Structures are given as C-alpha cells and as structure tokens.
Amino acid sequence: MELKLKKPIVFFDLETTGINIAKDRIVEISILKVYPNGNKESKTWLVNPEMEIPAEVVAIHGITNEKVVTEPTFAELSKEINQLIDGCDLAGFNSNRFDIPLLAEEFLRVGIDFDMNNRVGVDVQVIYHKKEQRTLSAAYNYYCDKDLENAHSAEADTNATYEILKAQLDMYDDLENDVKFLHEFSTHNKRADFAGFIMFNDKDEEIFTFGKYKGKKVAEVLAKDKGYYSWIQNADFPLYTKKVLTGIKLRSLNNKL
Template sequence: KGCDFAGFNSNRFDVPMLVEEFLRAGIDIDIRKRKFIDVQNIYHKLERRTLSAAYKFYCGKDLENAHSALADTRATYEVLMAQLDHYPEDLKNDVAFLSDFSRMTDNVDFAGRMVYDENRNVVFNFGKYKGKKVTDVLRTDPGYYSWILQGDFARNTKQILTQIRLDMNKA
C-alpha cells in the first residue's frame, strides 16, 4: 500500500499483470496515483532505436534527408553491411539466416496476434487467451471469433483467423 513501482518493461507487462491478478483474486486495487518507473522505456528514450540512430552508431554518419525513400534505403543497406562487419560471430551474410535472426516471434499473421508455439501450433499472442491454441479457443469460446471480427484488428488477422475456423469445420 502506498508504494511506487519500478521494473524493466514493467509498464507494459508486470504492472498490468499484477493488477489483473489482484482483480482475479477479488482484491480491489487502485494504483493510479502511484509512480511507475519503466527502465526499458528510459533505455529506449535515451538510446534511440531509429534508422538515424542506427546509421550514426554503425556507420558514424548523420542521416541526411531522413524519411526520403532513397536516403532510408541506402542507410538501411549501409547499416546492415556494418552490422555484418560488427557482429561476425553472431551474423551470417545469408538471407535465410538474417530473416530467422531478425524475427522476434514466429508470426502467423503479420500483426503477430497469432504465432506458432514450439510445437508449431497456432496460438493467440495477446489477451486472455495468450498462449492458448486458436482451435481450442474457437471451440470453447466461439464468441471470441466474433469479437475479433468486429474489433479493430488488422484485416490479415481476421482473414487468417477465418481460414483457421473454416479449416476446422472441414475436418
């Protein structure tokens, strides 16, 4: 009671999870007046993660005409070449390797709302069913499908979810 919170990525993960768990346990908690320090956000604000920052870090140059297609394309290429030189033990100059290495999740849809788990099952990657097999959720909570279709989700997400549902009905 009365404490403030600090963590790494805590504003997006730990604090929401903590509040959800308190509410799930029937404990009414109001922490809106508390202070939240997210060390990851500080890191990202001070160590910019932009093409201009990467260009400066890896190539030692300022990016002129940032956000123009030609300048951004050239800078991206130069940054990639510099990364290959900078991390020779970690990176290979191979498209398939770099594609796998640069992937954060194994997305089923482009938005990453559904991903493949370690067993190549399609699972939800958000919300109350995060980590649950999509086919299981569609069987046990058919309203979730309608909620997604009516919600503010990418068309690609809706398209793939619909295809999974149609494939289930065929089986």
Template sequence: MQLNLKNPLVFFDLETTGIDIVKDRIIEISYVKVFPNGKEESKTMRINPGMPIPPASTAIHGITDDDVKDCPLFKNVAKQLAAQIEGCDLAGYNSNRFDIPLLAEEFLRAGVDIDLTRRKFIDVQTIFYKMEQRTLAAAYKFYCQKSLENAHTAAADTMATYEVLKAQLDRYPELKNDVAFLSEFSSFTNNVDFAGRMVYNDKNQEVFNFGKYKGRLVEEVLKQDPAYYSWMMNGDFPLNTKQKLTEIKLRGFNAK
C-alpha cells in the first residue's frame, strides 16, 4: 500500500551510545524519505559521538570507537540533516519515546533551530503494541513474512519499520492511511516536551507527568514553588524539557 501523504514522511532510526536521552549520543542515523508521489530517498551516516561507546552498546549494534573515529561530529552535520527533514513528518519504531527526544537534544546541543513540534510523529511500535504486542523483529515476521536480517543496524531497522507500517495499513482497515490519524493513534500521551515530563491534560493545560507534582498544573507549581524551576533547570533533565519549562514560565511573566 502506498502511503497517503500530504508532506514527505521520514522514517528514521538511531544507533546510540546508550539509552539515556540526556547523556548519550548518536553514532549512526539512517532514514528513508518518502514523498507524497511515492518517491523514496534513503541515507545512512555514521557520527562521532565525542565519547567512548560502551561495550554493552557495541554488543547490540556492532559499532566500535574505531568505526566512528574519523566520522563527523553531530554538530558538523546538524544543519544538513535539519534541511533534509524540514517540512517533513517523522516515523520510527519506539521513536516517540526515544529517537525523537534524543534527536531533538542533539539539535539543541548543536545550536540548530528546528521546530519539530510542528510535525506529525508516527510511532510504528505503538501501533504494533496496541494491535499485537511484539518486538520489531517479530513485527517484521508477523506483518511482512520476512526475517529481519542485520537487526540493530540503523538501515535495516529503518527499512523494516517502513515496510511494517505499510503492512499494518493493509492488515487493519480501521487504520486510516492518513498521517494525522496515525500520529494521534501512535501516541500514548499528549506530550508538552518530547521526553514526556510534562503533558497536556483534557483541558489542554500543561501538567507535570512525574514526581511530587505529578498531575499539577505547571504554571500553578511555578508560582507556588519557584525553587522547583531552578531545581529542574539545574537538574539532569533534557534540554528540550528545560526549553519548554522556560517557555511556560516566561508566558506567566508576560501575562502579568
């Protein structure tokens, strides 16, 4: 099934030094850019993370420090990558919880201004979990009747994710071939920040989604406990979370 697209849709996958959105870095990114007319463009690039790759991570994706020592830093390719995904919607496997938050962090660290919040995000894993409850390899076998060779390489995982989404649309008539629908369907929560530390409630108000103030309005907490803002800004939170928190705080000042 050809995807029904209004904007180009970029399927992408990251291989990283680990799973900490704040501390870990990208070492490989692969994407397949699908255009509304069905045309496809793909690219894979290795990135020097500027830090050692833990052996436990190498054991998963097979990429070593020596493999990336002569590769560019993310900041050197950030503008090029941003230009490739500008105006595109994004899709991946577990991308809403990991790949998109980490990619946003890398762009912020590189000082590249790209507003991902205006894009639609499709998380194929979420669709799969809501429908069948499996891993990517199992999803590929289940939907496409193929074995996933070279799993945990960005290129293989990216193409498998693209194929799985098309097969999901063929299999489930209740899934609309529409990016806006798939984006909403593949989201568990309506996040304010990519890491989901803050979410929108049923009144479209920002509330904290963790800690002692979970469920409380962010604006209300910042007024009643100003030190909480400083604690978060000095804490080990993603840059995107701090950015959104600051926007809410400044909005409160401007409203006075």
C-alpha cells in the first residue's frame, strides 16, 4: 500500500558516535523523501563528527574514524539537509526517541532552529512494538519477507523502514493511511521536548519528569525556584530541552505583563 500524503514525508536514519543525545554526533545520515505523488529522492552522507568514534560503536555500524576524517562536518551539510526536510513530516525507526532528538541537537548546535510545530513524526518502531514486539531486522523479515542486508547502514535501514511502514498499512486494517493518525499511533506519551525531560500532563500543562521536581508543573517550579532554570541551562541537558524551557519561562513572563 502506498502512503496517502498531503505533503512530503522524510524517512531518515542516523549512524552516530553513541546514544547520548546531548553529546554524541552524526557520522552518517540517509534521507528518503517521498512526495504525495509517489515520487522519491534520496541522499546519503558520511559526516565527520569532529570527535572520536569509540571502537565499540565502530563494531556496530562499521564506520571508522579514518573513513570520516575527510568527510564534511554537519555544520557544512546542515543547510542542504535543512532545505531537503523543510516543510516535511518525518519518519524513522525509533526516531521519536533518538533520531529526531539527536538531529535537532545537531541543527541547534550550528545555529539552525528546529522544532516539530508544523510537522509530525511517525515512528515505525512504535507501531511495530505495539503490534509485534521485534527489532528492525526482524520487522523487515516479518512484514516484507526479506532479510535485511547491510543492517546498521543508514541507507539500508532507511529504505527498510519505508517498506515496513507500507507493509504495516497492508497488514493492519485498523491503521489509517494518514500521516497524522500514524504520528498519534506511534507516539508513546506527549512530550514537550524530544528527550522526555518535560512532558504534558492530562491538562496539557508541562511537567518535569526527573529530579526533585518530578511531576511538578514547570511554570510553577520556575516561579518558585529562581535558580532551577539557570541550573538546567548550564547543566548537560539537550539544547532542545533548554529551548523548550526558555519558551515556557518567556510565556510565563508575558502572562504577567
């Protein structure tokens, strides 16, 4: 089944130096852009992360420090990548929890603003886990009856994810062929930031999910504990989390005016 799209959707996958959203960097990015008329374009880049790739990570994706040392940095690729995904919804495998947050960090790090206000994200892994509970390779075999060759190659993983989503739509009658529906179905909880440090409660109010103010309303904490905002801004939190926190603080100040 082909996707019913109102605007382009970008399937993408990242290979990185590790799994720390705030600290690790992209070493490979592959993008498959699917248009409403069914046309596709794809692009894959190796990226110089400007940091050492640990040996245990190289063992997983096979991208060595020597392989990327002469490749462009994310800063050099950022405008082209941003133009390619501009105005598009996003999709991936475990993308809501990892790929989108880490991509956002890379963009913010080089001064390009990034948010999800005018787009949605479809996480094919969440759909899969809700339905079958497996990995990407197993999902590809289950849904597409194919073996995933070159697993942990960003391009192979990206194309497999696109094929899996189409096969999921064929298999499950209760899945609507609508990106907004798939976004909502593939979202675990409503997050204010990508990393899940700030979530929405049942009244759509931002709350902290960690530390001494876990479960407390962010606006109330910032009003009561004047130093907490500064502590987060200077601590090792993702840039996007800090951006969201700043937005909440500014909104609270504006409400007082």
